[in-house]
Amino acid sequence: MAQQSGDRLISATRSVLTHIHQVLDLQFAFELWDGSLIPADAAPDGLRLGLSQTALTRLLRRPRIKTVIDLYSTGEIDPRGGSLFDFAEKRPRVKSRDLRKRLKKSVLLKNVWPILLGNRSSGARAQEGGLDAGRVADRSSGSRKDDIAFHYDVSNDFYELFLDPRMVYTCAYFRDWSNDLATAQTDKLEMICRKLRLKPGDRLLDIGCGWGALICYAAENYGVTALGVTLAEEQLKLAEERIAERGLQDRVSVELVDYRDLKAQSFDKISSIGMFEAVGLDNYDNYFQSVHRLLKPRGLYLHHAITRRGRKDLKKFRRKKPEYQALVRYIFPGGEVDHIGWTLTNLEAHGFEVHDVEAWREHYARTTRLWAENLEQVREAAIADIGEQKYRLWLAYLTGVSLGFERGSINIFQTVSSRRTKGLSGLPPTREDLYRD
Incomplete structure (x- = not known):
């Protein structure tokens, strides 16, 4: 049963990321937790973004910059094969509203549930934290x-x-x-x-x-x-x-x-x-x-x-x-x-x-x-x-x-x-x- 769930999760993840890669015409690859690449013919030592098993699940549940930073800081999103400047140079030049129009809802709807449900027991719902430890700055005095x-x-x-x-x-x-x-x-x-x-x-x-x-x-x-x-x-x-x-x-x-x-x-x-x-x-x-x-x-x-x-x-x-x-x-x-x-x-x-x-x-x-x-x-x-x-x-x-x-x-x-x-x-x-x- 666990094997079937894992197979569905990685299949759904590949489908979603392949579609995103094609729509955005990305100049870097995705590398999944099992070592496979999207696209499959990408250079194994080229510019690629490594993703943990729970990374996409967490992004779908909480699509905000804090989630991205938390995932990056723990290595669940891991730039490989180049520097962060290299990824910035290869970033897609598309606005989010234009991206939403170009993505096929059928592909997303078909695969979103296997991704959201496939990690129920793998810690995807772990409490969000971060190195800030919930700090809220008090600006009342200045230069604290x-x-x-x-x-x-x-x-x-x-x-x-x-x-x-x-x-x-x-x-x-x-x-x-x-x-x-x-x-x-x-x-x-x-x-x-x-x-x-x-x-x-x-x-x-x-x-x-x-x-x-x-x-x-x-x-x-x-x-x-x-x-x-x-x-x-x-x-x-x-x-x-x-x-x-x-x-x-x-x-x-x-x-x-x-x-x-x-x-x-x-x-x-x-x-x-x-x-x-x-x-x-x-x-x-x-x-x-x-x-x-x-x-x-x-x-x-x-x-x-x-x-x-x-x-x-x-x-x-x-x-x-x-x-x-x-x-x-x-x-x-x-x-x-x-x-x-x-x-x-x-x-x-x-x-x-x-x-x-x-x-x-x-x-x-x-x-x-x-x-x-x-x-x-x-x-x-x-x-x-x-x-x-x-x-x-x-x-x-x-x-x-x-x-x-x-x-x-x-x-x-x-x-x-x-x-x-x-x-x-x-x-x-x-x-x-x-x-x-």
């Missing part, structure tokens, strides 16, 4: 320490596997698209220092300083005194070690503190590189008020943050697509991004004068692609560190973000502004100094 730790306190060793030697976990700057990651990240640090027009004696605050790359670089190359703040204990430990290794303790320091809790301090320059995404849309007033309070009159502030495309209706803009919700649920709890118009409005409304806005979208597409490729090359070491499920999610996250930047569904800008006062800004008349060799 536990949310930051969820992302950054994985382990320093893990990040070292795919980042550059300086461990810069933000968008690199490619003066040439062929430059390697280490060169591009050093060029990014240099460009930030130039945009802030750092000079000896300046006091620099880096909000969300990561592992201290920028504050160390600025002190060594521009003679500033720098303070970095972070909410991630793992970052703090390594940053302090790197500061000590460079003998910069008299000029560079890192504190485990929320930027809003910094009291009675005043800085000539402030940078915020890739941390604003953790603030939360409802906490922007508090954020910009804090930066304004900490910055000296006519001091420069560099705001480096991911954005989405603006919408005419703010309510529609706040709605999150399923892939966005998945990113927040699995990787970045509490993460939210605005649009560049909202950024500029907030800066002006909170006492800043905007001087420069530069889009770095293609730079981040390249950066995250290199991170994903690096992580794929150290698969075994990464799995040994964080486990296979988390490894798979990180690889999918980096690949997906890279594709998002490539396609323009997300963007990133560097915005330079100053704390407004009456009179002239004191900035050079052109940007020529930013691009000198």
Whole structure:
């Protein structure tokens, strides 16, 4: 009886997937749990999507992105014979509503019940979970320490596997698209220092300083005194070690503190590189008020943050697509991004004068692609560190973000502004100094 049920299940699965493959004219194969391929003449070592016995059943029962992610993270959906970028390049260019029109309902109806019923005893109804453990981010306070730790306190060793030697976990700057990651990240640090027009004696605050790359670089190359703040204990430990290794303790320091809790301090320059995404849309007033309070009159502030495309209706803009919700649920709890118009409005409304806005979208597409490729090359070491499920999610996250930047569904800008006062800004008349060799 069990044999007959298994035969019906695999026969029905083959019929459905063969039809889907033909309708979509897919450029990759399906590989079933028994080792058979669809189409049957597909290359056994070619690009193919492995499916477990219960994968299609679960997808039919709960056809949503969370199901796909759960199946992928546990290996029940398994890309083989190439990278996730390879599958993205071969993806079908058809909208879901058009697909529904082209699929033959007779084929689906004939085979759907054997698929749904064939796994009743095989765990297909297992409770859905995931590595997020049901986390629901509380955005009421912004930059919550536990949310930051969820992302950054994985382990320093893990990040070292795919980042550059300086461990810069933000968008690199490619003066040439062929430059390697280490060169591009050093060029990014240099460009930030130039945009802030750092000079000896300046006091620099880096909000969300990561592992201290920028504050160390600025002190060594521009003679500033720098303070970095972070909410991630793992970052703090390594940053302090790197500061000590460079003998910069008299000029560079890192504190485990929320930027809003910094009291009675005043800085000539402030940078915020890739941390604003953790603030939360409802906490922007508090954020910009804090930066304004900490910055000296006519001091420069560099705001480096991911954005989405603006919408005419703010309510529609706040709605999150399923892939966005998945990113927040699995990787970045509490993460939210605005649009560049909202950024500029907030800066002006909170006492800043905007001087420069530069889009770095293609730079981040390249950066995250290199991170994903690096992580794929150290698969075994990464799995040994964080486990296979988390490894798979990180690889999918980096690949997906890279594709998002490539396609323009997300963007990133560097915005330079100053704390407004009456009179002239004191900035050079052109940007020529930013691009000198």
